[in-house]
Amino acid sequence: MADYTKILRAIWREPRFTRLRSRSQSLYFLLLSHPTTVLDVAPVDFELWAGMSTDATIDELEVAFDELVLFNLIEPNETGTHVALSVYVKNAWVSTAVPWSRWSVGWTRRRRPLSRALRAYIISRDASVCGLCGQLVAPSEIDIDHIHPRSLGGSDDPNNLQVSHARCNRRKGARV
Secondary structure, X not given: OOOHHHHHHHHHHOHHHHOOOHHHHHHHHHHHHOOOOEOOXXXXXXXXXXXXXXXXXXXXXXXXXXXXXXXOOEEEOOOOOEEEEOOEEOOOOOOOOEEOOOOOOOOOOOOOOOOHHHHXXXXXXXXXXXXXXXXXOOHHHEEEEEOOOHHHOOOOOHHHEEEEEHHHHHHHOOOO
């Protein structure tokens, strides 16, 4: 389980975050903690966000959203339906919170990770259903599986990717 105190301290030490206006900081934390956020990828829904805020209008949230993009704290996908958060995570391999851009859950040190936008697209397309066992995958267990493994010449093309449980993906290994 993550030590959320370390994560929050790391976020507050981030110069990009501390330069934000308070509305943008609030939106960032709303995105980070919202139940629809899966592996730090959130759907873009200004009406929902405004309904959750006690005093923010949709226009104010759009300005805050643009500021988060400008400061590279969020990255919208190509269609603008989802956004990847630049967050601080703690996982089994790292003892302190570190930026997403350097390390994230499920990434290995040697392999180039999938882009956040591609990851968000695959999760959305597959509706968080494991392509290996057919069951719904909890957000904390989502892994992206290469149907034809990279080690056997498989590509990062969306047609070669599917959502899977981390345990299902490990069990499959480098097999087709």
